[in-house]
Amino acid sequence: MHRILDILSSGIHDAKNQLFLAESLIAQAEAEHGLKLDEARFAIEHAASRLSRLLTAYKLQRKVGSLSIDMVSVPDLLEEAALISASHCTHLGLRLNTESPQGLGWLLDRELLLDILTNAIQNACRYARSQITLSATADEKGLTLKVEDDGPGYSEPDVETMTGNGVGLFVAAEIARMHKSGARHGKLALANGGRHGGAVFELFLP
Amino acid sequence: MNDRSQELYRNLKFLVIDDQPNARQSLRICAQTMGAFAVEFSSGYQDAIVRIRRSTPDVILCDYLLGNDRSGQQLLEELRRYELLPDETVFMMVTAEQSYEQVVAAVELVPDDYIIKPFSPDRLKFRLDRALQRKRFFRPLYQAKRNADFDSAERFVAAHRNSEAGQPYRFELLRQNAELQLAKGDPVAAQTAFDEILGLHPFPWARAGKAKSLQRQNRFQEARTIVEEVIESSPMYFDAFDLKTRICMDMGDYEEAQRTVQDISARTGRNYVRKRLLADAALLNGDAETARSTMEDVLQNDIVHGEPSISDRLMLVRSHLDSGDSFAAELALRKISAQSLETATLDEKTSHLALRAILSPDEARARFGALRQSIETAGLGATAQVDVIRAALILDEQELATRVTAALFSSDEIRRVFKQVRTLFESHGLESVFRDLQKQAALQKIRQAPRS
Structure with missing residues (x-):
């Protein structure tokens, strides 16, 4: 089983290296010829994160996934997640806002959370009419990260049903659950309504 | 990217380290898109050390896999341990490996940050901005630490x-x-x-x-x-x-010490800091053969720092001696040039003299005797003290051996070399002298202990 995992990991590793070269060449062409090829770069990064997510999902399914917890700046996390999708949102004519308490730090797995938030924002991009808000709030119980849009909302705002439909939500639900503090663990919730009246993707981390 | 940050990055010296030409190209493009002007390249481990020694970069972008059984992590550890890299330099690890996070979680010396490929120049800049901000904030602390x-x-x-x-x-x-x-x-x-x-x-x-x-x-x-x-x-x-x-x-559990470091050393390839530790543990454990093959490996292959250091050469001499190969010990000792001894530490000079005396007692007797005074007052480290005890016992200078051993006993250092020193006394039929020293030290401790 670990052999298969090694083969998958190294294949994905090589593919991502090549995608990085492609993205850099595009960046160079942009700089040299004054082009704007944001969507091409976005497609490359999108493909790369899908590959990583598949690998994460495989590890979770095989129960060999683990977290790397560190103290992470929450405003930076949100700002970076927004940065990854910024040009794509602009391209679609969508406003992407972030809201987070200044100076807030949290113990979490930065790379996995970035991937989960990026995926949630990109899902929101497909349905939002004009805006998406990425927000963080914290109290003594935990940290709540939300991605809200003004689209038509989830057809079925139920985590159990929805996680069967895609790798992204499956990974989000599992990774949230793996974040623990004492006896409490994180969770994923989906709802309709929220501040923009559309879909609400909500991650709670203790 | 705005003009002000372009200006900031234009004034920073970048060093890009990657064994793959394509990847170096990608990182160069990223750095230049951010406004960097001075971007130097390195194709791997040793070349990188040479370049960093020559001119300290402000930002290092280093791939995790450097080829030739070397990793960016090893490079980082080498740079920090030998103080080749000031705390002010940003060391950013670059990797396509998602699981690199687990690597970072499991090392003592961490890079300032890392980024997983592929990424846009914007994102690299986002992380570098934060790392540079943090460096600016901590600058007074770095300075204070450097000055102790x-x-x-x-x-x-x-x-x-x-x-x-x-x-x-x-x-x-x-x-x-x-x-x-x-x-x-x-x-x-x-x-x-x-x-x-x-x-x-x-x-x-x-x-x-x-x-x-x-x-x-x-x-x-x-x-x-x-x-x-x-x-x-x-x-x-x-x-x-x-x-x-x-x-x-x-x-004093030398056996477990050697077993532990030997296991891990076999898994970490060319980590020569660890190999030196293995040689130390093996020698204490009486496994002179392992100590000697390990030190030969270190002297032959850890060539990053140019000429092997005196302390490494001395360690090889001790390993040969303990293996009973005085011919090889003699050869190894001769490789230490008079010129290099001029800049050696007092411990190294003393050990050199002691080992020389052990190998050719008659020749070295006079010079060794002349050192007697400074040996007592110098505050030598445990390793040099053990060398002196050994030489003194061979030269029949029992009084000197006893005094140095007593000094060892009065410090905590005796713990690490206790068995080694006891064996030395035993091999000269002086078990009772050693036991007396041990008793006196114990009495001394009791007298010094605060009354309850």
Whole structure:
């Protein structure tokens, strides 16, 4: 089983290296010829994160996934997640806002959370009419990260049903659950309504 | 990207380290898109060290895999341990490996940040901006640490634990404080500081830090228990194996020390710092053959620093001696040039003389005798002291051997070399002399202990 995992990991590793070269060449062409090829770069990064997510999902399914917890700046996390999708949102004519308490730090797995938030924002991009808000709030119980849009909302705002439909939500639900503090663990919730009246993707981390 | 940040990046010196030409090209494009002007390249480990020595970069972008059985992590450790890289330089690890996070969680010396490929120049800039901001904030602390000015360093940490400017760095300040207490030599305060961090999350590095604090308080068994738990739960945390080795050496458990470092050394390839530790442990454990083959490997292959150091050469001489190969020991000793001895430390000079005396007693007797006075007053380290004891016993200078051993007994250093020294006395039929020294030291301790 670990052999298969090694083969998958190294294949994905090589593919991502090549995608990085492609993205850099595009960046160079942009700089040299004054082009704007944001969507091409976005497609490359999108493909790369899908590959990583598949690998994460495989590890979770095989129960060999683990977290790397560190103290992470929450405003930076949100700002970076927004940065990854910024040009794509602009391209679609969508406003992407972030809201987070200044100076807030949290113990979490930065790379996995970035991937989960990026995926949630990109899902929101497909349905939002004009805006998406990425927000963080914290109290003594935990940290709540939300991605809200003004689209038509989830057809079925139920985590159990929805996680069967895609790798992204499956990974989000599992990774949230793996974040623990004492006896409490994180969770994923989906709802309709929220501040923009559309879909609400909500991650709670203790 | 706005003009001001372009201006900032234009003035920074970049070094891109990657063994793959395509990847170097990609990183160069990224750096130039951010506005960088001075971008130097390096194709691998040794070349990178040469370049960094020649001119210190402000930002290093280093791929995790450097080919030739070398990693960016090894490079980082080498640079930090030999103080080739100031704290002010940003070391950014670049990798396509998603699981690199696990690597970072399992090392003591971490890069300033890392980024997983592929990424846009914007994102690299986002992370570099933050790393540079953090460096600016901590600059006074770095300076104080470099000057071993612990008071200033502590004042900096205390001033910012609740300051607004320090808010984003509160956790980093906790870690800096804990490490500062260790560096300052206050292991009790260090233990408290690591406990505060462990109250948040059981980070392996903080548990190892606590073990180190206990070790420095001579609470070896507790330290060993914690470090063994770290090894059990984070088997990728290689530094914990080194720490366990040192604790076992302190406890006189040479066998377990050697076994621990030998296992991990076999898994970490060309980590020569670790190989030196293996040679130390093996020699203490009486496995001179392993010590000698390990030191031969170090001298032959760790060529990053140019000529092998005197301390490495001396270690090889000791290993040959313990293997009973005085011919090889003699050859190895002759490789130490008179010129290099001029800049050697007092410990090295003393060891050199002692080993010379052991190999050719008649020739060296006079010079060795002349050193008698300085040997007593110099405050030598344990290794040099053991060399002197050994030479003194061979030259029939029993009184000198006894005095140096008594000095060893009065310090904590005896723990690590106790069995070694006892064996030396035994091999000259002087068991009773050694036992007397041990008794006197014990009595001395009892007399010095505070009355309850």
